[in-house]
Amino acid sequence: MVELIQRRFGLTVHPRSIERALSRASVRGHESAESGSVAAFATTNDREIGLLYEALRSQVIGSGEPDAKLNGRGLFLRQGMSAWMLAMADGASTLAEALDPTGFETPTGFETTVQSSVALALPLPWSRLADEAELAVMLTNMAFAGRPSQTGKSV
């Protein structure tokens, strides 16, 4: 699994960190076993999902006409926020397939959008824990996981 994460995200993760994360996910999944979707979602970083929602929301409000290929907007419109969260949690490649079978188009100016979205998200609790630059890198890595990270950041 360490190798998979290294290949996909370009991140170096200690095996013990993965064990602890899986352990926490197992406990949370058990606590919310009433709903299968919630149990599945419990394995994700909710703060990152919240920031991605802020990015999507700001784009919708700012641009007006939705673009179905951008950040899962089409999935959001078709199936709602829960399904969108699950797709985001499942990984960018799955999300890309859900959005557009012909391929996931990289939006131009995405990093700028993320930066502005982080600024918009500042009053929200999910943005209290990290600085904007770190979040921008994290979101970029999460949204376009097929690209190797340029930071070499260890987690």
Place this chain on the structure above:
Amino acid sequence: MASLAPDEKRAALARDHALNPHPETVQDSLFTSGNAFFDARDLVQVKCELIRRVQAGQSVVAATRTFGLSRPTFYQARAALEKGAFSGFWPSGPARAVPTSSPPSASAASSNPI
């Protein structure tokens, strides 16, 4: 704008336990603006936007009234989010009865050993 199939989205929301049973009570301008992104049937999104509105300065009483949700629902959602858990946005199912003692047959068997 992507073509929408209302029944498909309703089914998806119901599948995810996120279907707002009273979308008509959501009167916030975001959800009545006609923007398909803001859907009052999506309970998770309604809660998310409710929290945003309160953090923007609106009172809890006024915001919950506008969003058609109760104050306890708001506080539960906000507490869940502050813990970093969106899972608190999903409505929980009916509480299951948890037996606090052994069933009559088992207790009878244990009290009358053969």
